[in-house]
Amino acid sequence: MKLTYLIVTLVTLIGCTNNANLYDPAAAGYIPPEPTTTIAPANTCEYAVAPKPYCQHADGNGYGTDNYVAAPGACDFTACGDSDYAESDQKRVYDAYNAQYGGKVILDNDALCLTKKNAYNGECNDANAYNVGKAEKCYYKGCNQPGKLGYAHYQILVQLYGVENVEVDTDPLACGDLVKAGCTNPSAENYDATAVVEDCSCRFKSCTDDRYIEYDQYNTVVNGYVNGNPQCASNTIEVVTCGSNCQTLNVGCTTVGADNYNPAAKVENGSCTFTGCLDEYWNEYTPELNPLVIDYAAAHGLTVDDILTKTCKTHTP
Secondary structure (H helix, E strand, O other), X not given: OOOOOOOOOOOOOOOOOOOOOOOOOOOOOOOOOOOOOOOOOOOOOOOOOOOOOEEOOOXXXXXXXXXXXXXXXXXXXXXXXOOOEOOHHHHHHHHHHHHHHOEEEEEOHHHHOOOEOOOOOOOOOOOOOOOOXXXXXXXXXXXXXXXXXXXXXXXXXXXXHOHHHEEEOOOHHHOOEOOOEEOOOOOOXXXXXXXXXXXXXXXXXXXXXXXXXXXXXXXXXXXXXHHHOHHHOOOOHHHHEEEEOOOOEOEEOOOOOOOOOOOOOOEEOOOOOEEEOOOOOEOOOOHHHHHHHHHHHHHOOOOHHHHEEEOOOOEOO
């Protein structure tokens, strides 16, 4: 997935790049780390988005068992709209639900109007009833446990038919558990170990200064978070960062030609070592090292003997 990130803080790094104490604030040529910033007062590391209400009616499109918060949300229903059919009464429930929580009802008479109502007044003709089609008064069932899936439907049934006509549904499947939404990424500053559903609220401390080890760590974590949660793909760097986490300078030998040259290091730390012979009167003389070793030692307050393993063995005749 290709994402466009909004870079909030741009730091231009200019200064000495060959100083053993570059990471020492008292040293000449010191470059300070990127400033610790927050994107906006609201986007602190404790920032969390408001839980998203989801459809909590089993007939609604998008209904499931893993996307819930305490408050019911809008549902989209498909229903029979022909009052001559028993299934049309289901539309009453859908309309009542949507009046409170939002959503819409799409009519599909051809597919959903199935049972013609019997003219016999003593027969239950309401498809919402559990005894539809029987020669008796209609009765209904629902989950009457607040905080459970199915409770919103129970409330609508009571509203339409009266509490005396709505029985408590003892089937465990009628009262599923609501699960907690929150930040489920352990690397985030606001990680919630009790959350089950990711709500795109995770916040990570950023590091946009590539001299620090945390620079690559941050990019890996954030890219993995956004790519692993497609529903969070609209998030940019502006809403997933919450300050600076540049802590560990990536130091090492950055001098090409040194025995221990480290191309991944970003900051020279005076640790380079060399092997060769700087004396032109020896057969093992390595002229290419002569200025490199002498200049390196002088720049870091060292002697040649501190950094050079000598290979001079035989004199030139």
